[in-house]
Every structure is written in structure tokens, then in C-alpha cells.
Amino acid sequence: DAEPDTPAGRTFAPPSARRLARELGVDVAAVDGSGPGGRVTEADVRAHAEGDAGAADAGGPDDGPEPRPAPTPTDTGSDGRKSAVSKRGADDGSADAPATPA
Amino acid sequence: MVVGDVTTGTEVLVIGAGPGGYVAAIRAAQEGLDTTLVEKDAYGGACLNRGCIPSKALITGSGLAHEAGNAEFMGVHADPAVDMGKMIEWKDGVVDRLTGGVEKLCKANGVNLIEGTASFVGEDTVRVAHGGDGQGSETLSFEHAVVATGSRPIQIPGFEFAEDHVWSSADALDADTVPDRLGIVGGGYIGMELATTYAKLGADVTVVEMLDDILDPYEDDVKRIVRERAAELGVEFNFGEGASEWSEAPDGGYLLHTETEDSEESTYGVDKILVAVGRQPVTDGLDVANAGIETDDRGFIETDDRTRTAVEHIHAVGDVAGDPMLAHAASNEGIVAAEVIAGEPAALDRQAVPAAVFTDPEIGTVGMTEAEAEDAGFDPVVGEMPFNASGRAMTTGHTEGFARIVADEETGFVLGGQIVGPEASELIAEVALAVEMGATLEDVAATVHTHPTLAEAVMEAAENARGQAIHTLNR
Amino acid sequence: MVVGDVTTGTEVLVIGAGPGGYVAAIRAAQEGLDTTLVEKDAYGGACLNRGCIPSKALITGSGLAHEAGNAEFMGVHADPAVDMGKMIEWKDGVVDRLTGGVEKLCKANGVNLIEGTASFVGEDTVRVAHGGDGQGSETLSFEHAVVATGSRPIQIPGFEFAEDHVWSSADALDADTVPDRLGIVGGGYIGMELATTYAKLGADVTVVEMLDDILDPYEDDVKRIVRERAAELGVEFNFGEGASEWSEAPDGGYLLHTETEDSEESTYGVDKILVAVGRQPVTDGLDVANAGIETDDRGFIETDDRTRTAVEHIHAVGDVAGDPMLAHAASNEGIVAAEVIAGEPAALDRQAVPAAVFTDPEIGTVGMTEAEAEDAGFDPVVGEMPFNASGRAMTTGHTEGFARIVADEETGFVLGGQIVGPEASELIAEVALAVEMGATLEDVAATVHTHPTLAEAVMEAAENARGQAIHTLNR
Ligand SMILES: Cc1cc2nc3c(=O)[nH]c(=O)nc-3n(C[C@H](O)[C@H](O)[C@H](O)COP(=O)(O)OP(=O)(O)OC[C@H]3O[C@@H](n4cnc5c(N)ncnc54)[C@H](O)[C@@H]3O)c2cc1C
């Protein structure tokens, strides 16, 4: 699916996701990444470990948890991780259509 | 460009060629838009001509002289002499190269450049008055405009910059002799950068500040380090005092008169008085009302998260659009303005704008402090690494300060950082990326950092927040 | 600790207190494991005592003297004199504070410290010989061991370090006079850091290098900048020549004899000869065979991605375990070893280990070069920002070099970076975080970077790779 093939068996995932994968006994290279370019998040690793590998995919960047904890810590998704940019792309096209040049 | 009878047209008109305006213009041109940039004075704006760049050049020059003159402890004996005229000449050369570069980059990207002062005639037209006698003016119509007219120093009553001995920051950056005694009104970042510079150049510097400490927005432990070091350099601080007037001293020089809230008066003998109490937006003569735009009570133009003013096709960026009034914020807003105009999904959704103060030592901050994180409803966890435990810091001879990182305890997300110490302005870049990427403490700690570097302190601070620092004791 | 009749026991035994060993020991203790650290010489290992730290101290001292003496262009006139004895004294003070700190940190974390030389008796026992006459020895049993015995300089035939005029890097870092003429055998990073240092201290430096350029693993354009600057400082390079022998010169001093592959001979008049041709692992006397461990043909101990040797409960970290033979790699491996022993899910899965060379200008690199990315099957895209277009660089007076970023074209993932220029060792930290996080070019470009900083060059390089840099022309 969305995950591009990365050469050299390289999986793009932050250290925290890689370590979580080891902790859960998941091969991080087998996880479908939902981040930009197929980057693997901690949520993707968890979803994979729960045998629910599709969940992370199905979501896509828009449906993930907030990119950072919301000001109310209690309803914070603990694994949300998106870059400024993925968020920027995701935000867009929303209610507020950008102006177009003539 | 569509050329009419009297009126020239452009798709995007940018007013002001500071770091907000020239960046907006270049990006708009890169987006394939026909773009015109109007500047009344000098390319690069306040930042390149009388702000960021000249101040940093003098900070380098004065810093090197001071450092070389105080390095006996490491076996380097020197008795440096500063030729202030030469230092200013070097600074001017740097400025010229940069402003020339901005002009070249604009041209190379296909931006049309017009020299003159723009004022709005209507919602889609400006008049540009060319400088100098009989230079005339032209009318320009636009589809989109970006107002990037910047800011100027605030004057206080009784202290006209016109007076030879009353300096604005611009004057302080252009003086070819060092006054024996310099009074500085205002202990904000501009006042403090210049206090440090002039103290190192040998002036007796007295700072007068209305508040009870320097560098108002910063945390106490950050301020303290910079204040104490400045005091070591000979800077005298007078807090809780406002400058009321100046007078001529009987024995030459001037007297700077101050007053506390309780009307207690003091006077300080000085040779120059630098007033650095803040900056105000430049909108006079711009006639924004003709375009249907209002300014707030302080003169700033309000914008939304796509940098648009109340009039949708007119954007405002940089200092004229209000806080944080920093060059890199202006540039970032300029890029967003251009991309929004080009129909791209850009917005001011940056998580954090870093800021630096180039005092001795430097300050670099980004994102939230511990208190701000608490206010925002997080349960913050904080880690620190003092530079006096950093091997690299010791080998540079500069061990003051610390690196601090603030994160959300539950998730580990890095929320911000405060660094005060050597190269803090550079070190904060990594923390900014961490904040922007949604990195966790673990991510920062698990990233291998080169030894020996100051940047290791960021990693150690992250480890300290997790209770497992190696080079500091964990709390 | 379980105390038996003759044998003392420990859960984790760490051999060698360099950046690999002491970090492993502290982390193991933090994990709640009973940990013993054996060191035969000085806490901090090669790095703190005769490597990273002393070299960087002398680089600072010599750099300041040189910079202050060459700053007329910015109006600073000085004629610095270096008191080499005093500089060494300062350096020693820095080393003492750091090594004392390491000892304190070990104790504070509950690490048991033993002074002595360890050698394996069996798979779970070592004998520790205490230094000095009649100090005796003790036997120690362990459940897990971490071998962190480091490396020492390679000697070449005919150049015994015992000779007064033949220097190892350790000697070069401890000399209290500057030789008039210094011959350096080897143009690797240690040779080049010391060549720069001694050239700035006033020595006539001649580098003899077997290969046809300095700094073998680096890219040509990186090497060139450092080589040309060193040449400006007066360093003479002789490539394609190997040192064959030395002799006494009739008029005092020595002659360094070299030979090319084609047996062409040359001689260089020198006063000291520094041999810096690489480092070899220290395993002699350690009797690893008694524990069932073999070393490879170069003497290194092979390990897996959890730092385990062929004998699962014995780990090896740092220089003794082979490349990259850097202090921060050693520390990172030490942490992994301790955590693996503690049963945590740690592994050497770092994407990239950054490296720095503290020449003038500095080099900082991390991850893949363009060529390496291609070899790995990526379709790399590259962006650059030259420091001579950086406002901050201009204001520091140091504009040589560039920041380069390498990314995967399709996904935008940052794969690596090469920075040569001012503060490159610090700037690479942000790129390392980007690589480790799986950040894209857009992530780096969209992160607001403080103005004016050198770190902006990283952002500009990312924009350049995307064809939309503001401050350089895009290709
Ligand atoms: C001493 C000093 C040091 C500073 N140091 C730093 C620092 O280290 N880092 C940092 O981030 N910021 C620093 N700043 C602040 C920084 O200079 C400003 O934030 C930045 O210049 C704002 O950019 P701008 O494009 O909004 O406006 P400006 O740079 O002010 O540029 C506005 C331009 O618009 C032109 N203009 C105005 N009106 C018109 C008109 N009607 N028609 C045509 N042209 C017009 C002006 O001539 C000017 O060139 C410093 C400021 C000072 C004074």
C-alpha cells in the first residue's frame, strides 16, 4: 500500500518506535508506517503487535491522534507523532480554502 | 507584467524588503507569480542594515577582543586594541555584501524591484513615491499584496534621537568611537546585547530598567546568569527606574535622570544615552485605511493564521504584524504569505518559534517553559545539564549556564527548551526540530551526539528528565 | 556484593573506565545491578586523558591566539604570545576536573571501583592485578562482563615512541614547548587536528601521508576546504609518501625520511616527529581466550547488535570492539550493553553515528553521503548552503565551507549530512536528530530556525534540495 519500498532494508522510524517494536517483539521492518513517506510511529507498532496491522493504515495521517498532546493531558493520545509538515498537509483543504492566484 | 497607460499591474505586490518582505517576494516569484517588491530605503530592512547583522558583527569583534585579553588562564597573553572605525568599516562591508546579495537573489528569482515609498490608494492599488526631488511617482495595481513594512525604535518623551548624544540602536551600531560612559535605557534583548558589546569595548555601561530585572520574558535562572556575567563585565544595573530626562553636566558629558514609581530620583553621568525600550510598527504614510485595513491600538496590523488581513487578498508579515517581532518569524510568515497566495496549503502552524539573545553567554529558547507547559495543562517533566559538567564547554573555557528541556511527563513529547550558555543560539536548533517533529525525550536521548560537543548537553538534559543522565546526578 | 573466601563476586564487571566502560558501569548501576568497574590507569580512558578532551583544549587555546592575531580586518589588533607551559597546565586542570567527575559520578551511582589490571581466568572470573610492587591481586567472579579496554596508537617500525623526539598523539598533547619544525606522519583526523593546532602555535608543520589526500573517509570537497585552509596556515603536505626512518641531522634536529611506492626518497628536516597513523585495540594481557573469546586478525573483539561477544554474557564496547572508534559510539554501546544485561529491549539500532573533526574549519558528518545513498539503492537528492551566503557566518568572520543534506528523492527522508565550516561539530546534531527521527526535507525546512545562526544553513540546504532555497540559487 502507501508504504514506499525503502532500499537497504531501511525502516524509517524514530528511536522510540524502534525500541517499542523490540519490546513487543515486532519486526519494525514489517510494520506499515502511517507517517509521511511511510514513517513508522509508535501507534503503528502497537497496531501491528495487536495483530491489527490494518488499523494504522486505515487511519492515515488525518485520523491519527493529535500531533502533540492536547492542552488537556487526559485525552491525549499517547502515540501521536506527526511532523509539522504532515500536519500541515493534513490540515489543509479544510474549511478554509486558500486563495488562488488569478 | 501588464503595462497600462498610467498604471502598472502585478500579481503580487510586496511592500518592504526586510526579512519578511524579500523572502515573501522570492518565494512568490519561485511559485511562478509575477511579483514586485517596493523598498523605500535599503534591501534587507532593519535586520540587515541596523539590527540582527550589524549587532552580531560588533558582538563578534568586541567578544574576540575581550576574550583574547582575558585568556591568561589558558596561556594566551594579548593586550588587544580595538580600532572602532575599522570595526564599523568591517561591519559595513558585511552589511553591504548581504544587502547586495538580497538584491541579486530577488533579481535572480525574477522579482521586479522598485525603489520608493508605497502608500495604498485603494484595495488593489498603491502609489509609489520615488525618493529624491522630482523623482515623481507611479501607480501600481495588484491582485495580492504583502505588507512587510517592519518596525522602528520607540522614542520616549524628552529623548529625541535627533540629539547627537541620544542614541537609537541604529546609532549604537554605527558609532566609530566608544563613549567612556554609556547609559542604556531598557534592559531588553537589544539593550543587553549592546550593553555587553560596549562593556567589552571598554565603556562604563549603566543600564536603567523600569522593571526589576533584565530580559523580561525569560525565566529567573536564565536572566540571572546573563545579568551576573554582565555585572562581571562592569555593567551597572538600576532596576525599577524610568528615564525621565537628560541634562548637560557641568563638567562635560550629560546627566541621565531617572525616577522610580515612588518618585525617587537618581542621576547618572554619561557621555551617550542609548534608548532601547522596544519597537513600534511602521504604518505611517502607508494609508492602510485606504485599502480597508485597520491597525490595532498599538499600530499593528492584525492577521489570521494564513497571514491575511481583514482584506483577504492583502497579507501582512513580520514586525508590522506584531509579535514575536523576530527576523526568522518574519521570513517564515513571508513564506507562508507567498504560498497561501499561490494557493498552497500553507499556514502559520509552526509549533514553536525559537529565539536567541546574543549576550554573554547566549540564550536560546524554543517552545514552552515549565510554567507555560503547566499553564497549558501538561504535567511537565524537566531535565537539565549544566555546562560546567560538559567536557566540551570546559575545553572552550566557557562553562556558564545550562541546557534545559521540558517535556510532557506522560507521553514524553518535547515541549520546549531553554539554553543559556556557549553557542546557545545554535544548540536550540536541535530542540526546535524535536518540538516541531513531535519527538520524545527518548528520541533525543537515543540520538547519538558527537563527543565532545556542547550539543551533548541537550541529550544529557533529555536523559536527566528521564532520571538516567550519565554526566549529572539525577534528581 | 557477595563476598566469598577468596573470590569477590559482582553482577556486572566492567573492564576499562573510558567513555565506553564508565558509561556502561553507571547505566548498569542505574539499572539496579551490582556493578564493579576495573581501571588500570586513569578514569576517563584515552578520551579524557590523552584524546578528545586535551586535543580540544589545545585547539581552543591555539585557535584563540591565532584568531586574535589575525583580526585586524575587523579592527582588533593584538599580538598574542602563547605560554605553552601554562596552556598545558590549563589543559591538565580541565582533564583533572573531568576525570575526577567521572570517578565521583561512578561512586554516586553506586559503582564499585577497583584500580588494577584485569585479565580473564575463565568464562566468569577475572584476576585483577593491582598496580605497584607488592600490591597483590584479587579474583573476581561476575555474571556479566563488559570489555571496554579501548585502543592505543599504532607504532610504525623504526619510530619507537620511547624516543624523545618521536611523539605519539599523547606526547603532542603534553609538550610544554612548541617545536620549531614538526613532522607529522599521517593525515587522518588526529594528525590533522594536531597539524592545525601546532601550525597555529607557530610550528612549521610538514605532513607526510601515504594516500593522496588527507582525511581518507571524507568526500573530496570536504577534504579540500580543510586542506587548503591548513596550507594557508603554513602546513606543508607530502602525499603518496610513507615514513621509512629518521636520522640525526648534521646541523641539529632530525631528518624524517620518506619513500613513495616507486621508491623515490625524500627527507624533511624536523625537530619532532608525530606518528599518528591509527589506533589498535588493547587486548594484550587481558587473556580473552581464557573466557572463550577470540579476536579478529586486527585484534578487535567481534560483537553482535546487542554488543554481545561470542560468549553471550560477555559484552565488548568501544574501540576494542572496532569501528567507528569514537568516544560517543563507545558510550552509546556502553549504554546498550548495560541495558541488554538488565534485560531491556536495547540494541545498536542507531541509524547513524555522527562524527566530527576539529580542524579549521570543523567537519561534522552523519549518515550517508550522496554516493553511499546511491550505493544503498536510494535515489538521493542533495541540497547545499555555502557559509559565504550565511549572514551569521559573515558576522563571525568565518565563511568557509558549506552545509549539505542528503535525502531520498521519493520520500524526502533525510539520509545524512556533511557540514564543513564554523561550528560544524555542533550543527550536525540537528541533522543527526533528523536522520534518527525519519524526518523529511520538508520537516527540516518547515522548522523555524533562529536568525542569524549558522544552523539556518541546515534549513537552507533542505530547501535547496527541494529547489526552493531563499538564500542560494537553486539548481
Ligand atoms: C539592534 C537590533 C538587533 C536585532 N537582532 C535580532 C536578532 O538577532 N534576531 C532576530 O530575529 N531579530 C532581531 N532584530 C529584529 C529584526 O530586525 C526584526 O524582527 C526584523 O527586521 C523584522 O523584519 P520585517 O521584514 O518585518 O521588517 P524590517 O526589517 O523592519 O523591514 C521593513 C522594510 O520596509 C521598508 N518600508 C517601510 N515602509 C515602507 C513603505 N511605505 N514603502 C516601501 N518600503 C517601506 C523599510 O524601509 C524596511 O526596509 C533586531 C532588531 C534590532 C533593532
Ligand SMILES: Cc1cc2nc3c(=O)[nH]c(=O)nc-3n(C[C@H](O)[C@H](O)[C@H](O)COP(=O)(O)OP(=O)(O)OC[C@H]3O[C@@H](n4cnc5c(N)ncnc54)[C@H](O)[C@@H]3O)c2cc1C
Ligand atoms: C588525540 C585523540 C583525539 C581524539 N579525539 C576524539 C574526538 O574528538 N571525538 C571522539 O569521539 N573520539 C576521539 N578520539 C577517540 C576516542 O578517544 C576513543 O574512541 C575513545 O576513547 C574510546 O573509548 P573506550 O572506552 O573504548 O576506550 P579508552 O578510552 O581507550 O579506555 C579504555 C580504558 O581501559 C583501560 N584498560 C585497558 N586494559 C585494561 C585492563 N586489562 N584492565 C583494566 N583497565 C584496562 C585503559 O587504561 C583505559 O582507561 C580521539 C583519540 C585521540 C588519540
